[in-house]
Amino acid sequence: MKRFSVLILSLIICNIALAQTDSLSTQRPDSLARPDDITPTLAIFAKGNGAPVDTLDVGDGRVRIVLRDDNTWYLIKNVEALEDEEVFSENWREHIVNPYIGTPLDSIPYRVTICLVDSVSRFVCPHKGRVFSKFGIRRGRKHTGCDVPYPTGTPVYCAFDGRVRLAERHKGYGLAIVVRHENGLETLYGHLSRMDVVPGQWVHAGDLLGLGGSTGRSSGPHLHFETRYCGHAFDPEWIIDFERGELRKNVFVLKRSYLSPYSRYVPETIDDEEELYLTEEQIKAEEERIAREKAAMKYHTIRAGDTLSGIAVKYGTSVSKICSLNSGLKPTTTLSIGRKIRVK
Numbered sequence: 001m002k003r004f005s006v007l008i009l010s011l012i013i014c015n016i017a018l019a020q021t022d023s024l025s026t027q028r029p030d031s032l033a034r035p036d037d038i039t040p041t042l043a044i045f046a047k048g049n050g051a052p053v054d055t056l057d058v059g060d061g062r063v064r065i066v067l068r069d070d071n072t073w074y075l076i077k078n079v080e081a082l083e084d085e086e087v088f089s090e091n092w093r094e095h096i097v098n099p100y101i102g103t104p105l106d107s108i109p110y111r112v113t114i115c116l117v118d119s120v121s122r123f124v125c126p127h128k129g130r131v132f133s134k135f136g137i138r139r140g141r142k143h144t145g146c147d148v149p150y151p152t153g154t155p156v157y158c159a160f161d162g163r164v165r166l167a168e169r170h171k172g173y174g175l176a177i178v179v180r181h182e183n184g185l186e187t188l189y190g191h192l193s194r195m196d197v198v199p200g201q202w203v204h205a206g207d208l209l210g211l212g213g214s215t216g217r218s219s220g221p222h223l224h225f226e227t228r229y230c231g232h233a234f235d236p237e238w239i240i241d242f243e244r245g246e247l248r249k250n251v252f253v254l255k256r257s258y259l260s261p262y263s264r265y266v267p268e269t270i271d272d273e274e275e276l277y278l279t280e281e282q283i284k285a286e287e288e289r290i291a292r293e294k295a296a297m298k299y300h301t302i303r304a305g306d307t308l309s310g311i312a313v314k315y316g317t318s319v320s321k322i323c324s325l326n327s328g329l330k331p332t333t334t335l336s337i338g339r340k341i342r343v344k
């Protein structure tokens, strides 16, 4: 709150300062510097068309005002002022995609509240439109990001403010860039054809990172985009609505269960909303119940001569129970050898 008041005060002071500046005060009132809408928008410079010509420091140095040549202005976070934040020094390696080797999944809280954008930071969607290959298990392999169509040479812009941690050639990702953000998230941009940033460089949402391409393990030009927390990838669609090119929410509740290639985005239900009011103990009990259920699951791989009734007897269950556990399985279904079916 205090920081917010300082910001408001700084803005007022700054506005007075602007009004008193010679070059501006001689102009008609309607051409005085005016603020853009400071809510996050897709097109970062949508409100004014002028080119940025000057930057003014305000308050504690964490925020800057950028003036455009059409007398509009917008606020921007002074990312370099974040240099002392631990998030930009701990587990900071410039040549390892996942530097959080000592951070196992069970050491991460059940829920982490993550502020994606605030009033002085923005989001620029890496791609507006369809995701053609989603996060999750793909042909038996883990796909730890979203693939979006991206012709070679198309500019790749940074999604959020942050600092470039890695920018180099990688066997699978090809030319890849990882940017770490103030909230601890990292975004990864893979298969690029050119890189325009270097590790350690501070970047704003919308800054050019490089150009799209098809380097590394890639079947054609596309952008492989990942979101990671403590080294664990989660489905970017939990936070981004690619079809609309927007964030789903400005504040995101990351559940530990999302940090798995088996956890693909599903639209939130009322239950999820209610879960926000559960205590840590209740969530822990629920996760333990789910874990027990998972541990109790049993699978059977079909061998020559197997019948559903024979399998049911073997596992002490019934044919109808087995069918209810496997979508599309009917008592009359021909069992193909090697197929794995759930029996409990």
Ligand SMILES: [Zn+2]
Pocket: 133, 143, 145, 146, 147, 223, 224, 225
């Ligand atoms: Zn991919």
